[in-house]
Amino acid sequence: MSARYLPYILILPVTLFLCIFFLYPFVLVAQQAFSTGNGFTLDNFRNVTGHWKFPISLKNTLLLAAAVVPVQVVLALLMATMVSRMKKGRDMVLYIWTIPLGISDLAAGIIWLAIFEQSGFLNSMLSGLGVIDKPANLLTYQNPWIVFVAIALAEIWRATAIMLVILVAGIGLIPREYYEAAEVFGASPWKRFMRITLPLLRPSLSTALVIRVILAFEVFAVVQAIGGTLFPVLMSETFNYQFELLNGGAAAAIALIILAISIGFTVMILRLLRVPKGATI
Amino acid sequence: MAEIQIKNVAKQFGEYQALHDINLTIADQEFMVLLGASGCGKSTLLRIICGLETATTGEVWIGGRRVDHLAPKDRGISMVFQNYAVFPHLTVFENIGFGLRMQKMSNDEVKRRVERTATLMHIEQLLQRYSGELSGGQRQRVAVARALAMEPDVILMDEPLSNLDALLRMEMRAELKGVLAESKTTAIYVTHDQVEAMSMADRISVMHEGKIVQAASPIEVYRNPAAEFVASFIGNPPMNFLNATPAGDGKWSVAGNVVDGPRANGPLQFAIRPEDMQLSDAGLTATAKVVEPLGAHLLVTCELDGKMFRAVLDSDLTVNPGDALTLAPQADRVRWFDPGTTLAVA
Ligand SMILES: Nc1ncnc2c1ncn2[C@@H]1O[C@H](COP(=O)(O)OP(=O)(O)O)[C@@H](O)[C@H]1O
Numbered sequence: 001m002s003a004r005y006l007p008y009i010l011i012l013p014v015t016l017f018l019c020i021f022f023l024y025p026f027v028l029v030a031q032q033a034f035s036t037g038n039g040f041t042l043d044n045f046r047n048v049t050g051h052w053k054f055p056i057s058l059k060n061t062l063l064l065a066a067a068v069v070p071v072q073v074v075l076a077l078l079m080a081t082m083v084s085r086m087k088k089g090r091d092m093v094l095y096i097w098t099i100p101l102g103i104s105d106l107a108a109g110i111i112w113l114a115i116f117e118q119s120g121f122l123n124s125m126l127s128g129l130g131v132i133d134k135p136a137n138l139l140t141y142q143n144p145w146i147v148f149v150a151i152a153l154a155e156i157w158r159a160t161a162i163m164l165v166i167l168v169a170g171i172g173l174i175p176r177e178y179y180e181a182a183e184v185f186g187a188s189p190w191k192r193f194m195r196i197t198l199p200l201l202r203p204s205l206s207t208a209l210v211i212r213v214i215l216a217f218e219v220f221a222v223v224q225a226i227g228g229t230l231f232p233v234l235m236s237e238t239f240n241y242q243f244e245l246l247n248g249g250a251a252a253a254i255a256l257i258i259l260a261i262s263i264g265f266t267v268m269i270l271r272l273l274r275v276p277k278g279a280t281i
Numbered sequence: 282m283a284e285i286q287i288k289n290v291a292k293q294f295g296e297y298q299a300l301h302d303i304n305l306t307i308a309d310q311e312f313m314v315l316l317g318a319s320g321c322g323k324s325t326l327l328r329i330i331c332g333l334e335t336a337t338t339g340e341v342w343i344g345g346r347r348v349d350h351l352a353p354k355d356r357g358i359s360m361v362f363q364n365y366a367v368f369p370h371l372t373v374f375e376n377i378g379f380g381l382r383m384q385k386m387s388n389d390e391v392k393r394r395v396e397r398t399a400t401l402m403h404i405e406q407l408l409q410r411y412s413g414e415l416s417g418g419q420r421q422r423v424a425v426a427r428a429l430a431m432e433p434d435v436i437l438m439d440e441p442l443s444n445l446d447a448l449l450r451m452e453m454r455a456e457l458k459g460v461l462a463e464s465k466t467t468a469i470y471v472t473h474d475q476v477e478a479m480s481m482a483d484r485i486s487v488m489h490e491g492k493i494v495q496a497a498s499p500i501e502v503y504r505n506p507a508a509e510f511v512a513s514f515i516g517n518p519p520m521n522f523l524n525a526t527p528a529g530d531g532k533w534s535v536a537g538n539v540v541d542g543p544r545a546n547g548p549l550q551f552a553i554r555p556e557d558m559q560l561s562d563a564g565l566t567a568t569a570k571v572v573e574p575l576g577a578h579l580l581v582t583c584e585l586d587g588k589m590f591r592a593v594l595d596s597d598l599t600v601n602p603g604d605a606l607t608l609a610p611q612a613d614r615v616r617w618f619d620p621g622t623t624l625a626v627a
Pocket residue numbers: 294297299317318319320321322323324325326
């Protein structure tokens with residue numbers, strides 16, 4: 001067997017697997033989205049985007065991503081920098097900080113529901129301290145901002161660690177000599193972070209951001225648990241079309257719209273954090 | 282003026298004593314080489330001087346100012362790192378200008394200084410490249426240019442040439458020495474390569490196990506090693522040693538010969554460099570074991586008094602393994618060491 005073909009032969013099984021279990025279903029979904037039974041049509045998309053809930057759920061999804069992702073980037077960078085400087089107990093702290101990763105998103109939603117609901121921790125604490133007279137129901141349509149904040153908090157709590165682990169690995173790859181050189185040449189700790197850590201972290205940062213942003217557009221279980229129907233997002237609309245309205249074509253259309261948005265943002269992030277041509281990081 | 286004074290500096294890493302009570306004064310514009318085997322504490326001393334490491338005890342003074350409590354940037358120093366530490370995400374221009382930018386220097390001034398030092402290091406045509414597009418030698422030049430652009434009082438270099446191949450190393454050695462002399466900075470240069478040390482230094486500080494054993498000019502270190510370690514570390518092939526026992530007033534018995542020596546209580550070590558001997562009628566009798574014709578001269582490894590004994594002889598001679606050689610040491614080149622203290626005895 002020629003060595004030239006060997007790599008291709010070796011990746012064949014994976015390629016086949018992906019074709020059968022990813023590409024083929026994807027084609028089916030696309031087919032479903034672009035047809036209503038008789039030939040090619042954009043009816044499903046028109047139908048879905050014309051519905052009054054579509055702009056709201058799109059806005060909610062984008063708003064949530066815009067609120068959650070920047071906070072997570074900053075938090076993850078801060079935590080990663082701190083962890084990287086620790087000499088002892090570093091693994092221990094990392095394990096503790098990544099515990100939320102081991103909890104399913106629905107469970108995470110339920111945990112935060114338990115904090116915010118009428119008989120929850122927050123209410124008991126506030127009334128126990130005498131701040132409020134009696135426990136109030138915070139998660140209602142009268143308090144959209146509290147619902148939003150509760151969901152954002154749950155998302156931040158749940159999914160910051162996934163960025164953290166990627167960034168910790170990335171920071172670990174930056175040679176210490178760069179920091180020493182920067183220090184000798186007069187860079188303050190802040191300057192070292194801005195001029196050395198951030199630029200050299202670009203590959204890890206873009207990976208972490210892409211993963212996190214894609215996850216943000218797929219947000220569902222946490223929103224469902226805390227906000228229910230008060231806070232519609234794109235994914236909950238997909239769910240509704242498929243399982244409440246039994247409209248597979250419309251569900252497929254929304255799924256494709258989410259995919260398109262994800263691809264759009266991925267391309268944008270990769271562009272934004274691109275390493276200059278010639279620079280090796 | 283940037284004289285460097287190191288006063289009673291010691292460094293401990295946990296239980297491990299990396300540096301013992303170092304005292305050293307380096308004159309303004311002097312080129313001082315710290316020479317020693319790997320792990321003897323050269324880098325640690327350099328890092329204490331530059332402020333990347335703090336001494337456990339002791340003081341560092343630069344230009345009459347005590348600096349050991351100051352940040353590296355406030356010490357008037359710059360540094361060339363062993364692995365260059367040329368930032369991969371910045372162009373050569375921005376690398377050289379890094380320190381200047383940190384000082385918030387104007388764009389014009391940065392450009393002027395970067396271009397001047399780049400020209401000095403012959404890398405002016407590489408300014409827009411990234412580190413990944415440079416060869417090891419070019420990266421080395423960028424690292425030196427970056428240090429020079431700061432116009433520092435003191436420049437510190439930690440094995441700056443150790444990652445280059447032999448030919449490039451020899452070329453850079455001469456060039457670096459010229460550039461540094463020109464810039465009138467005080468330089469401390471760390472190396473484990475004795476040839477590099479001998480060829481570049483105004484003065485060499487030989488370090489061994491966290492101590493400075495001798496600090497003197499290259500020729501002094503070579504001719505009059507202060508201790509057995511220096512004698513065997515410097516010179517290739519190294520100095521020969523033979524046991525000497527007292528044979529009367531100022532006379533010593535060395536491998537069956539009686540030689541003049543110092544007035545001391547014995548025993549001593551008799552030491553002679555391989556090139557300081559000649560074939561003669563009278564002298565030390567050795568048996569040749571290995572003969573290596575090196576072109577310029579003949580290196581003969583002999584056995585003498587049960588020890589290895591090397592002689593560098595005229596390349597015209599014909600010597601075969603097994604031959605008995607009578608070697609006469611040049612009297613004024615013989616050195617004596619106390620086997621107890623390992624120090625030189627006059
Ligand atoms: N940060 C450190 N922690 C513990 N030991 C160290 C540290 N830095 C250096 N050492 C030890 O100190 C000794 C001297 O190291 P170094 O100054 O780097 O030697 P050299 O540069 O002469 O090769 C070595 O034995 C090394 O293991």
